[in-house]
Amino acid sequence: MAWIQLNTIVEEALAEPLSDALIEIGAVSVTFTETGDQEIFEPEIGTTPIWDQTRVLGLFDAEVNPAEILLALTQWIPQIPPSAYQFEQIEDKDWIREWMDQFKPMQFGQNLWIVPSWLEAPNPNGINLLLDPGLAFGTGTHPTTAMCLKWLDQHPPKDKSVIDYGCGSGILAIAAAKLGADKVSGTDIDPQAITASKDNAQRNRVAIEFNLVKDFSATAADLLIANILAGPLKELASEFERLVKPGGQLVLSGLLASQAPDLIKHYQHYGFNLNQLDTHEDWACLSGYKA
Incomplete structure (x- = not known):
């Protein structure tokens, strides 16, 4: 037609x-x-x-x-x-085929791969996440997601508890689980994101508890990752103080590089020592520890 x-x-x-x-x-x-x-x-x-x-x-x-x-x-x-x-x-055209052909396996760091379910994994021995593009944000193509995945590859949360706050498609939670995390949970304000995250976790055969923010009751974790936006990240500082153990790690992304200095200073008031870990295009990723 x-x-x-x-x-x-x-x-x-x-x-x-x-x-x-x-x-x-x-x-x-x-x-x-x-x-x-x-x-x-x-x-x-x-x-x-x-x-x-x-x-x-x-x-x-x-x-x-x-x-x-x-x-x-x-x-x-x-x-x-x-x-x-x-x-x-x-x-x-065959629009479905045209759409599928846009997506290829993507590598993050040394061992972490995002692989569309209809393609073969380039490295069968790597950590392969089966994730199809969908309505929920987060398939690894955005710079903020890519920087978080790269950080996880470089700092595998083996035997740690992890919270993915603002989980989107669940990609960061699933990566943490596949990298050896002991307990992983995720939350988002969007019911569609929770549905997508649960479906993706099931496809990747990992056990992760996803709940809407209003129903989220996780205890403090060893690592919290939040890939959201600078405004919400600023508002959530006191909540993240509660959700991260003393000595625990915090990774923040979704902010512009120009917003990083203000956010780093803001989080100091909540006991976090953050540094600008990485930048890609106009975006930044922060990481650090809670005192």
Whole structure:
């Protein structure tokens, strides 16, 4: 089946109304992307980030008449002139195969690998995590996740208790379990993340207890890893003080490198001695100990 794609760039205030209009006149999907001039590093929790100038893509069945689409859009949103819209034909493909081909096994440190379930592990003797891309954040492709995985590979938590706070897909908890941790638990505010984490743990044959934050009642651990955002990390300092044993380790990521000095200073008030361990692109990873 062939498709026709509508492509336009609009101001932030018009992105959502245009999306609604496209769906109303028959688009099978609508996508927002950035135009290359603005990056959104840390959106507010619970919000959908939209750029000042947003590219809007609408996908239609190839049988539609572009002239009729333009007429309808002009009536729905007269602020956008017809000349702002471009149409192109999209060839039919095996989209599932195209999507799967994007993903390859990834190595972190010396021994840790993330392997999509439909591929063979490049190193059968390595620590292989079977993890498929999905709706929950965290398949190792983001710099913050990659830095945490690299840290775990370099500091295997053998026989230690570990908390993955903000578990997403459960990737860090699963890595800790496969690297020899004695007890691992994870938590997140998103029910979808808990579901994904449980499914991924089962696929990797590791026993990990995942619960929503409101139901999370873990005791203090030897190691806590939190790959979230700088704002929540700052707010959670007192909670992490409770959840990390004296002498225990703390690894924080999800923050920009420019935010690291302030967060390091903030955590000193809660008994943590943190250092900037690593940076990748614009992101940072901190690690240290609780006094």
